Each structure stands twice: as C-alpha cells, then as structure tokens.
Amino acid sequence: KQEVTQIPAALSVPEGENLVLNCSFTDSAIYNLQWFRQDPGKGLTSLLLIQSSQREQTSGRLNASLDKSSGRSTLYIAASQPGDSATYLCAVNEGTSYGKLTFGQGTILTVHP
Amino acid sequence: DVKVTQSSRYLVKRTGEKVFLECVQDMDHENMFWYRQDPGLGLRLIYFSYDVKMKEKGDIPEGYSVSREKKERFSLILESASTNQTSMYLCASTRGREKLFFGSGTQLSVL
Numbered sequence: 001k002q003e004v005t006q007i008p009a010a011l012s013v014p015e016g017e018n019l020v021l022n023c024s025f026t027d028s029a030i031y032n033l034q035w036f037r038q039d040p041g042k043g044l045t046s047l048l049l050i051q052s053s054q055r056e057q058t059s060g061r062l063n064a065s066l067d068k069s070s071g072r073s074t075l076y077i078a079a080s081q082p083g084d085s086a087t088y089l090c091a092v093n094e095g096t097s098y099g100k101l102t103f104g105q106g107t108i109l110t111v112h113p
Numbered sequence: 114d115v116k117v118t119q120s121s122r123y124l125v126k127r128t129g130e131k132v133f134l135e136c137v138q139d140m141d142h143e144n145m146f147w148y149r150q151d152p153g154l155g156l157r158l159i160y161f162s163y164d165v166k167m168k169e170k171g172d173i174p175e176g177y178s179v180s181r182e183k184k185e186r187f188s189l190i191l192e193s194a195s196t197n198q199t200s201m202y203l204c205a206s207t208r209g210r211e212k213l214f215f216g217s218g219t220q221l222s223v224l
Binding site for chain 2: 031032034036041042043044045046049089091093095098099100101103104105106
C-alpha cells in the first residue's frame with residue numbers, strides 16, 4: 001500500500017527566506033504528484049501538478065521537483081512571505097483513471113515578519 | 114474558475130440523526146470524492162464516484178453512504194450520526210487524472 005510522508009511536520013522561518021518542503025512515497029509507480037495548500041479551516045487548493053515523466057514544475061515563487069525513481073518530491077518556496085503561512089500537502093496518483101490520491105500528513109509552515 | 118460548492122460550512126447534529134452533506138461542482142467532472150480530515154490522521158477517503166449512479170468505497174466507508182443521481186452533485190449520507198463522526202468533511206472533483214479541486218469544507222459536530 002502506498003504511503004506518503006512529509007518532513008518536517010512543522011517549519012517556522014523569517015520572512016524572505018527560501019525554503020524546501022519534502023515529500024516521499026513508498027511505491028514509485030505513480031502517475032503524477034500534486035502539491036496543495038490549505039489555510040486553517042478551509043479546503044485544499046492545488047498548487048502544482050507534476051506528471052511522472054516530468055522533473056519539475058514552476059508557478060511564480062513555487063517550484064516542485066520530482067524524482068520518481070527515489071520516491072521523492074520537493075516544494076521550493078522562494079523569498080517566503082507571511083501570506084505563505086499555511087499547511088502544505090503532497091499527494092500521489094497511482095494511475096487509476098478515477099484520480100484517486102494518497103495524501104501525506106502535511107507540513108505546517110509559519111513565515112513570521 | 115472551477116467551483117466546488119459544499120452546502121454548509123458548519124453543521125451541528127444530534128447523535129442518531131440522519132445527516133446529508135451536499136456537494137456540487139460546475140465543471141462537468143466525472144470523478145467526485147468525499148474525504149474527512151482529522152488532526153493527526155490527515156485526509157481519509159470515504160467514498161468516490163466516477164460516473165452517475167456509480168460509487169466505490171474508499172478507506173473508511175463504514176457508517177456512511179453516498180448518492181450521485183446527477184453528474185454535478187455528490188451527496189454524503191450519515192445514516193445515524195455518532196460522535197466519532199465529528200470531523201471536517203471535504204468534497205473534491207476532477208476530470209480523469211488532472212488537478213483535484215476541493216470545496217471549502219463542512220465542519221460537522223455531532224453531539
């Protein structure tokens with residue numbers, strides 16, 4: 001059974017720092033991987049989706065990389081801002097046509113001014 | 114923009130009540146999902162549906178049922194609510210294996 005682990009569980013950084021969030025998965029036979037953001041008490045918002053054939057995806061200050069063979073993905077946030085404070089979750093799609101995902105537990109990020 | 118709408122942000126129900134949680138999406142997605150989210154346990158899949166009237170059990174279907182009579186609407190039913198079903202419920206939809214879109218969630222309290 002696929003297991004997704006995110007390290008660290010929580011991270012606190014000063015504004016302006018570049019930071020990396022980590023995600024690992026046990027079965028490398030994935031179709032794609034998504035990174036989500038969740039604000040307290042809200043739903044999840046998809047940030048980036050990386051196909052298994054891709055190495056990275058970028059959106060603004062966010063860059064996600066994927067190393068499928070080693071079962072790892074990273075989310076890089078450049079020049080962090082207090083508004084980036086949220087929980088970040090990664091999730092893998094193992095290839096079912098239904099879009100069913102397996103989620104990690106998330107990393108709680110706090111960016112302080 | 115894709116919109117996934119959950120009918121209630123907060124609900125308070127009594128033990129034993131029948132509870133309906135409604136979810137509507139406006140992007141003609143064939144796949145719809147119900148998750149619950151609890152501190153320390155993360156997101157857990159309850160049920161999903163890949164077409165009208167089609168449903169599949171997720172990881173924790175016990176105590177729940179679902180209904181999908183129209184493509185845009187997916188309902189989660191708690192047949193007899195219990196206190197251990199107090200949770201945040203999240204609906205999501207997608208086309209194929211594309212990005213997953215979530216609603217804003219329903220915080221359900223069962224007293």
